[in-house]
Amino acid sequence: MSLFYSDEEIQRLDRQALEALQLFRLKRVISQALKTPFYKERLGSVGINHAEDFKCLKDMEKIPYTTKDDLRDTYPYGLLAAHKDDVVRMHASSGTTGKPTVIYQTQRDLDNWTNLTKRSLIATGCTHKDVFQNMMTYGLFTGGIGLHYGAESLGMFVIPASSGNTLRQFMLMKDFQTTVVHATPSYMLHLYAQMEEMGYKRQDFALKKAMIGAEPHTEEVRKRIETLFGIEAYNSYGLSEMNGPSVAFECEEKSGMHVWEDGYIMEIVDEVSLKPISDGQQGELVLTNLIREATPIIRYRTKDLTSIIPGACSCGRTSRRIQRIMGRTDDMLIINGVNVFPSQIEEVIMKVPEIGNNYRILIRKKGTLDEMIIETEVGPNILTDDTRDLYKLKNRICEELRASITIRPQVEFHEPGRLPVQQGKAIRVIDERGGICCDLE
Numbered sequence: 001m002s003l004f005y006s007d008e009e010i011q012r013l014d015r016q017a018l019e020a021l022q023l024f025r026l027k028r029v030i031s032q033a034l035k036t037p038f039y040k041e042r043l044g045s046v047g048i049n050h051a052e053d054f055k056c057l058k059d060m061e062k063i064p065y066t067t068k069d070d071l072r073d074t075y076p077y078g079l080l081a082a083h084k085d086d087v088v089r090m091h092a093s094s095g096t097t098g099k100p101t102v103i104y105q106t107q108r109d110l111d112n113w114t115n116l117t118k119r120s121l122i123a124t125g126c127t128h129k130d131v132f133q134n135m136m137t138y139g140l141f142t143g144g145i146g147l148h149y150g151a152e153s154l155g156m157f158v159i160p161a162s163s164g165n166t167l168r169q170f171m172l173m174k175d176f177q178t179t180v181v182h183a184t185p186s187y188m189l190h191l192y193a194q195m196e197e198m199g200y201k202r203q204d205f206a207l208k209k210a211m212i213g214a215e216p217h218t219e220e221v222r223k224r225i226e227t228l229f230g231i232e233a234y235n236s237y238g239l240s241e242m243n244g245p246s247v248a249f250e251c252e253e254k255s256g257m258h259v260w261e262d263g264y265i266m267e268i269v270d271e272v273s274l275k276p277i278s279d280g281q282q283g284e285l286v287l288t289n290l291i292r293e294a295t296p297i298i299r300y301r302t303k304d305l306t307s308i309i310p311g312a313c314s315c316g317r318t319s320r321r322i323q324r325i326m327g328r329t330d331d332m333l334i335i336n337g338v339n340v341f342p343s344q345i346e347e348v349i350m351k352v353p354e355i356g357n358n359y360r361i362l363i364r365k366k367g368t369l370d371e372m373i374i375e376t377e378v379g380p381n382i383l384t385d386d387t388r389d390l391y392k393l394k395n396r397i398c399e400e401l402r403a404s405i406t407i408r409p410q411v412e413f414h415e416p417g418r419l420p421v422q423q424g425k426a427i428r429v430i431d432e433r434g435g436i437c438c439d440l441e
C-alpha cells in the first residue's frame with residue numbers, strides 16, 4: 001500500500017488507508033520519543049523499547065497518558081528529541097501559573113504544521129484572492145504565527161495586525177478591504193461593540209469570513225458574530241502542545257470540526273475512568289501528534305470535553321469530526337454542590353437579544369453558601385430603562401438559567417463597555433471563593 005498521497009487525497013482516505021498511514025507515522029514518532037529519557041522510561045515500562053515493538057494502533061492503549069504536569073516536570077529540554085541545532089522555533093503555552101509548557105519545532109515540523117493551517121483555510125473556502133487580517137497575538141502563543149504561515153502559503157494577502165488596538169484594526173480592515181479575519185470569538189464581539197463608537201459601520205468593510213477559536217464559545221456566540229457582521233464564522237481548535245491552531249477546523253458545512261487525522265490521532269476517553277468511550281458520547285479528548293520530530297507527545301490529555309460526531313461529512317472529507325468544545329474538565333464549577341459549565345450559562349444569555357456582547361461569571365461565598373452573579377452588559381436592543389421592565393428581564397433570564405443549570409444565579413446589568421476586555425483569551429469566570437481567577441483556556 002502506498003503511503004504517499006497528495007494533500008487532497010489524504011483528506012479523503014478510507015479508514016484502512018488512513019490507519020495504515022497513522023501507524024507508519026506513529027512508529028516514527030515512537031522512535032523519536034525513545035530518544036528522550038522521559039519516554040524511554042514511560043514506553044519501556046509497557047515493553048516498548050524500539051519502534052518495532054509497536055505492532056498495531058490498538059497497542060496505543062498500553063501507553064500511559066502524557067499530562068501537562070509531565071511537560072512542566074521535564075521543562076525546559078526534557079522532551080526535546082531533536083538536536084538543538086536543528087530546532088528553529090519554540091512556542092509555549094499561555095498558562096498563567098507555574099512553568100510554561102514548551103514545544104520545539106524543526107523546519108520540517110513547521111512545514112507540516114503550515115500544511116495543516118493552509119488546508120484548514122482552504123476547507124473554509126479561503127483562496128489566494130483573500131485579504132487575511134490576523135488579529136491573534138503573535139509571540140509565544142501559537143494563534144498568530146500559526147495561521148500566518150498557512151495563509152501566506154495559500155497566497156493570501158496577509159496583514160499581521162496581531163491583537164488589540166481596536167481602532168487600528170478598523171482602519172486596516174477598511175483601508176485594505178480585509179475579507180477574512182482571525183480572532184478570538186470574544187474579540188469579534190468586542191470589535192462589533194466598538195464599531196459605531198469608533199466611527200465605522202459594517203458597510204465600510206468587505207468582510208466575508210472569520211476564523212474564530214482559541215477559547216470556548218457556544219453556537220449562540222457564533223450566530224451572533226455571523227449576524228452582527230453579516231459573515232460566515234468557522235470554529236478553529238488547537239493547543240500549543242499539539243502545535244497550535246489547526247488540530248481541528250470546520251469546513252464550509254460548519255457541522256463540527258474535522259480533526260486532521262493524518263496529523264493527529266484522537267481518542268475520546270471517559271474523564272474519570274480514562275477508558276475509551278464510543279462515538280457520540282462526550283469525554284476528554286486525548287491527542288497524539290504524528291507530524292513533529294522535535295517534541296514528540298503521545299496520548300496527551302487535553303482536558304477538553306467533546307465527542308466524535310458519528311457519520312461522514314457531506315463535504316467528502318473522511319477525517320472525523322468533533323463537536324465544539326463544551327468546556328474543560330478543569331473549568332467545571334461546583335456551586336453549592338451543583339456542577340455547572342460556563343458554556344451552559346453562555347448558551348442561555350447569548351440567546352437573549354437585549355443582552356450585549358460581554359459578560360462574566362462571579363462566584364463568591366455568602367456565609368457558608370456559594371453565590372453566583374452573572375454580570376452582563378446590556379446591548380443596543382434594550383428598549384427601556386424603566387426599572388420595572390429591567391427587573392422583569394432579569395427575572396426572565398434568571399428563570400431561564402435555573403431551567404438550564406438548576407440553580408438561580410443573580411443577574412446584574414452593566415452599561416455597554418463597562419466590563420473588562422482581554423487582548424487574548426477572555427476571562428469569563430472570577431471565582432473568589434479561593435481567591436483564584438481561572439481563565440477559560
Ligand code: DLL
Nearest residue numbers: 094143213214215216236237238239240245325441
Ligand atoms: O489556543 C491555539 C489556538 C490558537 C487555537 C488560535 C485556535 C486558534 P493554547 O493557548 O495552548 O492554544 O490553548 C489551548 O484553548 O486546550 C482549549 O481549552 C482552548 N481552545 C482552543 N481552541 C478552542 C476552540 C491555542 N475552538 C486551549 N473552542 C485548548 C474551545 C478552544 N476551546
